[in-house]
Structures are given as structure tokens and as C-alpha cells.
Amino acid sequence: MASTSPQTPPRPRRTEVGHWEITSLPEAEGWDSENPRSDEHNQCSAPSVDMQEDDSDDFHPTSLTDAGLIHLIEGCKRLEKLTLNWFSHISERGLLGIANGCWNLQSLALTGGYVPNHVLIALAEGCNLKELKLCAVEELTDEGLVEFVKIRGKSLVSLDISICNDCVTDRSLDAIGTYCHKLEVLSVESKDVKENKGLMSVAKGCQSLKSLKMLGLGVGDAALEAIGSFCSALETLFLDRLDKCSDRSLFSIANGCKQLKSLIIKSSDKFTDKSIELVSRNCKLLQHMEINGCHKVQTAALEHIGQLCTNLLGLTLSRLLIESNAFLGFGQRCFLLKSIYLDMCYEISDEAICHIAQGCKNLRELSIIRCYEIGDQAIISVGENCKELRELALHCLVRLTDAGLAAVSQCSFLQKLVIFACEQITDDGLTSIIRECHDLVHLGISDTKKMGDTTLAKVGEGFPKLKHLVMLRCHAISDIGLAHIARGCLQLKVCVVFQCSQVTPAGLATLAEGSSRLQRLVVEKGKVPEEAIEKCRMINGRLVILNGRYEIDVFGEHCEENLLLV
Amino acid sequence: MGLLFVQRLEGDGVFKCRRCRVDAASKDAIISRDFYGRSGRAYLFDHVVNISLGPNEDRYLITGLHTVNDIYCSCCQQILGWRYEKAYDASQKYKEGKFILERARMWKDS
Numbered sequence: 001m002a003s004t005s006p007q008t009p010p011r012p013r014r015t016e017v018g019h020w021e022i023t024s025l026p027e028a029e030g031w032d033s034e035n036p037r038s039d040e041h042n043q044c045s046a047p048s049v050d051m052q053e054d055d056s057d058d059f060h061p062t063s064l065t066d067a068g069l070i071h072l073i074e075g076c077k078r079l080e081k082l083t084l085n086w087f088s089h090i091s092e093r094g095l096l097g098i099a100n101g102c103w104n105l106q107s108l109a110l111t112g113g114y115v116p117n118h119v120l121i122a123l124a125e126g127c128n129l130k131e132l133k134l135c136a137v138e139e140l141t142d143e144g145l146v147e148f149v150k151i152r153g154k155s156l157v158s159l160d161i162s163i164c165n166d167c168v169t170d171r172s173l174d175a176i177g178t179y180c181h182k183l184e185v186l187s188v189e190s191k192d193v194k195e196n197k198g199l200m201s202v203a204k205g206c207q208s209l210k211s212l213k214m215l216g217l218g219v220g221d222a223a224l225e226a227i228g229s230f231c232s233a234l235e236t237l238f239l240d241r242l243d244k245c246s247d248r249s250l251f252s253i254a255n256g257c258k259q260l261k262s263l264i265i266k267s268s269d270k271f272t273d274k275s276i277e278l279v280s281r282n283c284k285l286l287q288h289m290e291i292n293g294c295h296k297v298q299t300a301a302l303e304h305i306g307q308l309c310t311n312l313l314g315l316t317l318s319r320l321l322i323e324s325n326a327f328l329g330f331g332q333r334c335f336l337l338k339s340i341y342l343d344m345c346y347e348i349s350d351e352a353i354c355h356i357a358q359g360c361k362n363l364r365e366l367s368i369i370r371c372y373e374i375g376d377q378a379i380i381s382v383g384e385n386c387k388e389l390r391e392l393a394l395h396c397l398v399r400l401t402d403a404g405l406a407a408v409s410q411c412s413f414l415q416k417l418v419i420f421a422c423e424q425i426t427d428d429g430l431t432s433i434i435r436e437c438h439d440l441v442h443l444g445i446s447d448t449k450k451m452g453d454t455t456l457a458k459v460g461e462g463f464p465k466l467k468h469l470v471m472l473r474c475h476a477i478s479d480i481g482l483a484h485i486a487r488g489c490l491q492l493k494v495c496v497v498f499q500c501s502q503v504t505p506a507g508l509a510t511l512a513e514g515s516s517r518l519q520r521l522v523v524e525k526g527k528v529p530e531e532a533i534e535k536c537r538m539i540n541g542r543l544v545i546l547n548g549r550y551e552i553d554v555f556g557e558h559c560e561e562n563l564l565l566v
Numbered sequence: 567m568g569l570l571f572v573q574r575l576e577g578d579g580v581f582k583c584r585r586c587r588v589d590a591a592s593k594d595a596i597i598s599r600d601f602y603g604r605s606g607r608a609y610l611f612d613h614v615v616n617i618s619l620g621p622n623e624d625r626y627l628i629t630g631l632h633t634v635n636d637i638y639c640s641c642c643q644q645i646l647g648w649r650y651e652k653a654y655d656a657s658q659k660y661k662e663g664k665f666i667l668e669r670a671r672m673w674k675d676s
Contacts, residue, residue, distance in 0.1 A: 111606075111670075136669075136670040136671075191585065421631075551601050551603050551608065
């Protein structure tokens with residue numbers, strides 16, 4: 001935010017300098033009418049401000065400083081939600097300004113800056129906080145956190161702390177249990193919790209807990225047993241890398257947490273089929289289950305899930321040693337299943353997908369990622385059986401051919417289709433889908449030399465409602481293909497053209513001129529020279545070209561969101 | 567059991583493991599600040615110290631298929647980022663042998 005004179009309140013403005021972004025207050029030019037925030041607020045009261053900045057060595061003239069932050073606070077008396085990301089140029093003066101000026105602040109998220117203990121205490125005293133999130137902050141220790149919860153515990157509803165050394169310890173967990181009786185959401189990632197008593201205190205003290213997320217804590221079965229005993233309101237449980245916890249932990253959850261709707265367990269060598277069976281049997285309200293990297297959870301567990309989880313809506317299975325016959329009869333009991341995500345389950349074959357497709361006729365979302373044995377037969381079965389399908393993602397299916405993919409045209413309600421690294425698919429692959437699936441709004445293709453301008457010509461003609469188009473390393477696509485998209489896809493909002501070697505800045509400019517709704521065009525760094533960026537900005541005032549290098553696992557969680565929202 | 571040999575880096579602007587404050591890399595070794603990893607911003611470094619390498623893994627990043635090794639602080643085993651063992655797209659070869667340190671995992675000694 002450029003410096004303003006002290007008399008003028010900060011003018012809402014959206015600024016981008018390199019990889020900084022200061023998202024402005026409402027009523028800035030160019031807010032999309034679809035953006036839900038734009039209608040809600042007036043100029044001086046911004047419920048939510050989100051700031052992001054660089055932490056490079058040199059002080060940049062547009063770094064957010066204490067003065068800028070204090071101006072902001074003076075202008076937004078009713079600030080309710082504030083997020084600061086990488087705010088290392090802000091000192092305690094700025095943060096104390098928040099404590100002194102924002103009593104109405106309910107939600108505060110701080111990532112990557114300095115927050116000494118006494119500052120957190122001042123924020124507790126000065127702001128009526130209900131939600132606090134801290135990530136990678138410096139100087140804060142468990143002492144500060146303990147005092148914070150002593151003061152604010154009575155109103156605190158949500159607490160999320162990760163990558164903060166010496167903050168989440170047995171001592172501070174104990175304090176949370178002692179003072180935060182209204183706590184509903186707790187998410188902690190810490191290597192400093194070594195015993196059980198802190199979490200046991202949380203269990204006894206926070207009996208309203210609805211959502212518990214723990215990563216890397218050194219707690220054992222006794223602590224999870226306490227959660228099972230006391231937290232009967234628990235709806236969401238997320239466990240990642242709890243190396244000391246065994247089936248005993250999950251037995252207790254199964255017996256005590258009957259309201260459980262969502263269970264996510266990751267990276268455990270100790271959870272086995274037995275505990276999945278008991279959870280499936282006892283937690284009748286279970287709607288979502290994710291099991292990721294738990295090598296002892298195998299075929300039997302899937303059989304239990306298929307038989308017992310009658311309310312299941314979503315299932316994610318990742319890096320598991322399950323065989324095709326695990327899905328035999330799947331969907332007979334859990335026929336409400338709407339969403340299935342399979343990733344790196346190397347043993348499953350077409351047969352498994354056929355069982356799933358035949359059993360789960362209500363399926364809306366299906367993702368098959370890096371299950372290398374899957375081929376045409378599986379996708380044909382999906383096309384024949386899953387008529388309600390809205391989203392389909394197929395990644396690295398090297399056996400899939402045009403014939404198999406064509407069957408998807410029978411899913412006439414399809415809205416989102418992603419075909420990444422399916423190397424056998426050609427320009428013919430999408431023909432029937434384009435003919436039949438008129439509702440498509442999101443299309444993604446990657447790593448192909450066979451799908452090129454012909455495909456884009458067909459897309460331009462056949463998908464007038466397309467809003468998102470993602471193309472990564474499509475080396476057969478050129479400016480000609482982009483011109484087809486520019487002519488035909490007039491609803492296009494976001495386009496990713498990443499590492500497509502034959503695309504030139506001229507092609508990107510044509511795209512920018514095409515859809516007046518285009519808001520984001522993502523290209524790799526160096527693709528577009530400065531002059532061309534300016535031209536694109538002038539054509540469409542809201543156009544943004546981002547040149548970041550996103551080394552995110554393309555099959556990882558939130559990858560698509562990251563790509564579309566960066 | 568032997569002593570753990572810890573390398574120290576000269577000069578200002580040393581990036582250290584956030585967890586145990588052992589030196590990891592010098593700011594002079596930064597090739598690019600433009601990267602984004604699992605936990606947000608990440609920097610590409612030419613040279614890092616006091617790390618141990620995990621096994622080779624094929625990972626499909628947005629920039630394409632790569633073989634990478636996760637890297638861990640050799641003192642406290644905190645995961646810090648990864649190293650590019652191999653890139654399969656010609657335009658990405660420049661990263662081979664280089665290291666990504668995730669900003670959230672680092673503490674900068676100014």
C-alpha cells in the first residue's frame with residue numbers, strides 16, 4: 001500500500017508488484033459481480049482484509065509497514081477479520097495498533113512474522129477474538145500462548161497453530177483445556193508435544209470440540225482415549241503422523257464419538273483393518289473417510305466400509321495396498337456415495353472401477369490418479385453406469401485410449417473434466433464428449449503431444465459455457481488453437497497456458513482480447529515480455545498475468561484450486 | 567556414537583532450520599525466490615548445508631515430471647524442502663542438483 005497522508009483514509013486499491021499482492025478493500029474497480037464480497041460492505045468498514053508480501057532482504061517501497069497498517073486500522077473501525085501473510089516488515093508497533101484499535105476483530109490469522117509474547121497478550125486484551133490462526137511466527141513461545149488463552153479462552157471458538165517452535169507444548173495444551181471451554185475447532189501441528197497429559201486436559205476441558213486436527217504430535221493411545229471418552233460432540237477428526245497411536249486410539253473414538261462425520265487418517269504404520277471396521281460399525285453418521293498412506297489398512301478394511309458405512313458420501317483412498325476384489329459389491333449398502341478419489345492404489349484394476357460404477361449409480365465425482373492398471377474397460381463402465389457424474393479426473397492413465405474416453409459422453413451432466421498425462425488420448429478423444437456434454441465449465445489437459453489445435457477448435461465450438469481451461473505442457477497447441485478458444489469460449493474466466501512450447505505472446509494476447517470475462521491468465525515466467533503484459537492489462541482492466549513457479553504436486557490436494565486462485 | 571558435524575556459513579542473511587536454528591543456506595546461494603511449494607513460498611538454492619536426503623521419488627509437479635528427494639535438517643530431521651534429482655522437461659533441467667527450501671520451514675538470521 002503506497003504511503004498516504006495521515007489525513008486521508010486508505011483508498012481501496014488493488015496493487016500488484018511482482019509477487020506481492022495487497023488485496024484491497026471493497027468497491028475497488030473491477031470486482032466481479034459474482035464475487036460474494038463485493039455487495040456486502042461500504043468503504044470504511046471492511047470486514048476482511050487479506051495481505052501478502054515478500055520477505056526479501058531489501059525493503060521495497062510498497063512493503064506494508066507499521067504506518068500503513070495503522071492507517072488501515074484507523075480507516076476500518078469495524079474490522080472483523082484480518083489476515084497477514086509474511087509481514088516481517090511489521091513490528092510490534094503495528095500489531096499493538098491492532099490490539100488498540102480493533103475491538104471488533106473476531107478472526108486473526110498471522111503467517112510469517114514476529115509476534116512476541118507480550119504482543120499476543122495485548123491482542124487478547126484488546127480484541128474480542130473468536131478465531132486465531134498462527135503459522136510460522138517467530139518469538140512466540142508457549143508462555144505467550146498460555147496467557148493468551150487465560151484472557152481470551154472464554155470467547156475462543158477456533159484455534160489453529162502450525163510451524164511455530166515451542167508454542168504448542170504439553171503446557172499450552174493443558175492451558176487450552178483449562179480455559180477454552182467453548183472451543184469447537186482445534187488444529188495443531190507441533191513436534192513439541194511429547195506426552196499425553198496436555199491433550200487429555202483438552203479432552204476434559206473442551207467437551208464442545210467439533211473438529212480436531214493433529215499433525216506430528218507425540219501423543220499416544222491414552223490421550224486419544226480421553227478424546228473418545230469426553231468429546232462426544234466430535235464431528236471431524238484428522239490425524240497425520242501420530243506415530244505413537246495404534247488401533248486402540250481409533251477403538252476409543254469409535255466407541256465414544258458417535259457424531260463423527262468425517263475421519264481422515266494419514267501416514268500411520270499402526271492403524272489396521274480392525275480399527276477401520278469398528279469405526280465403520282459404530283459411527284453411523286460417517287459421511288467422509290480418507291485413508292492415506294496407512295500400509296496396514298488393506299482390502300478387508302474396504303470390505304467393512306462397503307458393508308457398514310451406509311451414510312458415506314465421500315471416500316478418498318491414497319497409497320493403499322488394496323486389491324480389486326475389495327470393491328466387489330461396493331455400493332450395495334453405501335449407495336449414497338457421491339465422491340470417490342483413488343490415488344496411487346497400484347493393485348487395483350479395471351474390475352474394481354467396474355464394481356464401483358455398477359454399485360454407486362449416484363456418483364457425482366470420480367478421480368482416478370496414478371492407478372496405472374486402469375484402462376478403457378473401467379471408463380466405459382463409468383460412462384454406462386454413472387449418469388449423474390459431474391466431475392471426472394483421470395491422471396496418468398497410460399492405458400486409456402480414445403475409445404474408452406468416448407464412453408464418458410454418456411455422462412451428459414458432466415461439468416468438469418480433467419485428463420492429465422493420459423498419453424494415448426488424441427484429438428479424437430474429446431469428440432463425442434464435446435457433442436454430448438453441453439454443461440462443461442472446467443476442462444484440463446496436460447502432457448500431451450497428441451491433443452492440439454484440432455481439440456481446441458472443437459472445444460471452442462462445443463463448450464460455450466467453459467469458464468476454466470487448464471493446459472499444461474500441451475506441445476501440440478499453438479496460437480491457432482488459442483484463437484479458437486478466444487472466439488468460442490466467451491464465458492472463460494481463468495485460463496492456464498503453462499509450458500506449452502508452441503504458444504507465443506501473440507496467441508496469449510488474442511486470448512486476452514477474446515473473453516471480456518477473463519480474469520486470470522497463468523503462464524510460466526518469461527513467457528510474456530513486459531510490453532505485452534501492459535497491453536493485456538489495457539484490453540481487459542481486470543486481467544492478471546501471474547508468473548509464479550508452482551512446484552506443487554499436480555495430483556496433490558488443492559492443486560486445482562491453487563492454480564485457479566493464485 | 568560419533569559427533570554430528572555441523573557446517574557453519576559465513577556472512578549475513580543465513581537461512582536456518584526454523585526448528586533447531588542450524589545453518590542451512592546462505593542468501594547468496596538463492597537462484598530464485600519465485601517458487602511455491604507445499605506450504606507456500608519457497609526459494610531455489612544453489613547450495614545448502616546440514617541436510618540429509620530422502621529417497622528418490624517421482625513427483626508430478628505443475629512444471630512436469632521430476633525425480634526429487636525430500637531434504638531434512640540433519641540435526642532435527644525436520645523436513646525443509648526437496649532437491650531436484652532429475653527433470654524430464656528440457657526447460658526444467660536448470661533445476662537439476664538444486665535445492666528448494668520452503669520459506670515457512672526457515673528462519674532467517676538477518
